[in-house]
Amino acid sequence: MRSFLPPSPFAALALLLSAAASMSAAETTRPPNVVVFLADDAGWGDYAINGNTSVRTPNIDSIGRGGARFDRFFVCAVCAPTRAEFLTGRYHSRGGVRGVSTGLERLNTDEKTLADAFKAAGYATGAFGKWHNGSQWPYHPQARGFDEYYGYTAGHWGEYFDPPVEHNGRMIREKGYIVDLCTDRAVNFIERNRNKPFFCYVPFTTPHSPWSVPEKYWDRFKGRSIGQKATEADQENLDQTRCALAMLENQDDNVGRVLAKLDTLGLRENTIVVYFSDNGPNTWRWNDGMKGRKGSVDEGGIRSPAMLRWPGKVKPGTVVRDITGAIDLLPTLTSLAGVTRVGTKPLDGADLTPLLLGGSGTWPERMLFSHQNGQVSVRTPRYRLDSRGALFDLQADPGQTKDLAAAQPAVAARLEQAVAAWRVDVFGADIAAKAVEPRTSKKGKTRGTFVVPDDRPYPVGYREFPWTPLPARDGVPHGGVRRSSSAPNSSYFVNWRTTEDRITWDIEVATSGTYEVVIDYTCPVPDAGSEIEISFRDAKLAGKVAPGWDPPLNTNQDTLRRPEGESQMKEFRPLNFGTVRLEKGRGELTLRALRVPGQSVMDVRRVNLTLKN
Numbered sequence: 001m002r003s004f005l006p007p008s009p010f011a012a013l014a015l016l017l018s019a020a021a022s023m024s025a026a027e028t029t030r031p032p033n034v035v036v037f038l039a040d041d042a043g044w045g046d047y048a049i050n051g052n053t054s055v056r057t058p059n060i061d062s063i064g065r066g067g068a069r070f071d072r073f074f075v076c077a078v079c080a081p082t083r084a085e086f087l088t089g090r091y092h093s094r095g096g097v098r099g100v101s102t103g104l105e106r107l108n109t110d111e112k113t114l115a116d117a118f119k120a121a122g123y124a125t126g127a128f129g130k131w132h133n134g135s136q137w138p139y140h141p142q143a144r145g146f147d148e149y150y151g152y153t154a155g156h157w158g159e160y161f162d163p164p165v166e167h168n169g170r171m172i173r174e175k176g177y178i179v180d181l182c183t184d185r186a187v188n189f190i191e192r193n194r195n196k197p198f199f200c201y202v203p204f205t206t207p208h209s210p211w212s213v214p215e216k217y218w219d220r221f222k223g224r225s226i227g228q229k230a231t232e233a234d235q236e237n238l239d240q241t242r243c244a245l246a247m248l249e250n251q252d253d254n255v256g257r258v259l260a261k262l263d264t265l266g267l268r269e270n271t272i273v274v275y276f277s278d279n280g281p282n283t284w285r286w287n288d289g290m291k292g293r294k295g296s297v298d299e300g301g302i303r304s305p306a307m308l309r310w311p312g313k314v315k316p317g318t319v320v321r322d323i324t325g326a327i328d329l330l331p332t333l334t335s336l337a338g339v340t341r342v343g344t345k346p347l348d349g350a351d352l353t354p355l356l357l358g359g360s361g362t363w364p365e366r367m368l369f370s371h372q373n374g375q376v377s378v379r380t381p382r383y384r385l386d387s388r389g390a391l392f393d394l395q396a397d398p399g400q401t402k403d404l405a406a407a408q409p410a411v412a413a414r415l416e417q418a419v420a421a422w423r424v425d426v427f428g429a430d431i432a433a434k435a436v437e438p439r440t441s442k443k444g445k446t447r448g449t450f451v452v453p454d455d456r457p458y459p460v461g462y463r464e465f466p467w468t469p470l471p472a473r474d475g476v477p478h479g480g481v482r483r484s485s486s487a488p489n490s491s492y493f494v495n496w497r498t499t500e501d502r503i504t505w506d507i508e509v510a511t512s513g514t515y516e517v518v519i520d521y522t523c524p525v526p527d528a529g530s531e532i533e534i535s536f537r538d539a540k541l542a543g544k545v546a547p548g549w550d551p552p553l554n555t556n557q558d559t560l561r562r563p564e565g566e567s568q569m570k571e572f573r574p575l576n577f578g579t580v581r582l583e584k585g586r587g588e589l590t591l592r593a594l595r596v597p598g599q600s601v602m603d604v605r606r607v608n609l610t611l612k613n
Helices: 009-029 058-065 079-088 114-120 178-192 215-221 238-264 326-337 353-357 409-427 429-434
Strands: 033-040 068-074 124-130 148-152 164-167 171-173 198-207 271-277 306-309 318-325 368-372 375-379 383-385 391-393 439-441 444-446 458-460 467-471 476-478 502-509 513-522 531-536 539-544 573-582 585-595 603-611
Touching: 033 079, 033 178, 033 238, 033 326, 058 238, 058 271, 058 306, 079 114, 079 326, 114 124, 114 198, 114 326, 124 178, 148 178, 148 198, 164 178, 178 198, 178 238, 198 238, 215 238, 238 271, 271 326, 318 326, 318 353, 326 353, 368 409, 375 409, 383 409, 391 409, 409 429, 458 467, 531 573, 539 573, 585 603
Parallel strands: 033 198, 033 271, 068 318, 124 148, 124 198, 458 502
Antiparallel strands: 068 306, 148 164, 164 171, 271 306, 368 375, 375 383, 383 391, 439 444, 467 603, 476 502, 502 585, 513 573, 513 603, 531 539, 531 585
């Protein structure tokens, strides 16, 4: 018979030491966490680390000072394309991203993302903020590798205070400032996943307009003298500059909250932290004399702040002077983390690990191409050929003031040929041919613009994500109906007055079944009672607009008057319209009035279709 004796004190101590050693080994071999911050519309010159003397950004700057700064890091001229390039490591045009709204911002579903790679490797993945690469499944972030999503999928949002946001396919109304709220969720995600590797993506919504910032930040800047002026100084609105910098100080505090959480949880040493922005500044403000701003493919429109910290791996104070860009982040982060990339499409980005970890050898010379609305510029380590064919030596002339195309025809010709070849490679010969036809604008002669056809419908009806939002920005107004603003992203349909008016969405139903229809609406109380119909192919559902609901425009939002073309928002309520059977296939979803007893039918922010069975 075997006897069981308690272990001796020395044996117990040995067991404890062995367990501690095992835990230490596990921590050492655990893959690194990754946190990525993405600013919205912040320029290279908006940070103290880059020489701005009017702003305090100590937490953001600490990422660069504690790790690496990318001195010449290039993104796209506007928001959605940069996000696509970051997510895929490929030029945005390859993935179907052609604009920022009306469906043009969607990333093709056959593209694989950085989140796909980390999720496949066993990471917890979460995104908290502005998505801007598609709203409906399978364009939705939770179909692109993210386990959790909180924020908004549109290009910009009209409510920064007490905003309506989406959390995992459900719209909720929150209390607070949108950047603070998204950071709350990111911090909570990190806390919940501290015992496993995680990929946390925090795409902030500032300093994109509207000009809305918490009062305590605005109080720091209101009336403050701004010593450094914009390249186009006569076009600078100083109050907008003040508000943008106030927004960045709020953002900096939120970055600090995330970094502090990593420290508190003991995760600092094993977490890669990245910070960058999605395009140049959204207004004329100081940017170290660079030419251009958001929307431009000149240096000032596409050079971004970019920093990466990984304590113990990337030496503090590292400065990467080679040209780099958003397309490099996927191959770099997967390489650093030891994660296998998902997908087989050729990458345009390069693995920057040798530049970050001090590898030996010479970094090869490369070209980076920037495309916006048919205009293409190309950057080498020394030169930029702009969209008009002008050549600039950026080492001698960082402000792009002296065209050298005539003085250095061989360089100009080489870069012209490279642009032509890139157009053919990305768009095909037929479309690329249209790009060389010259046109004249207020700024002079440029390359011809060209339109890439986009015939993608909005998908509806996936069982893994039953809710499909069809916001106003994705619809088409007919008759007297119009958008509430010229910027579609955060707009709604207004001026619906007659039975001749209608609103349509080009949709493709993936699953035949019964769908619940809910319309987010407002309607003056005296006008309630219009009879309306929603139809798709042979299916029709009729009902009434009732009760009336006519809330005032929000007055708690703006620090400064919002730019012309952006809507003032209001509280929309759900009109539960009933259920209808939709059959699989493509067609127009049409919303029209059968009878209008009052002066108007209703204002419409969104039609929601939910697959029930």
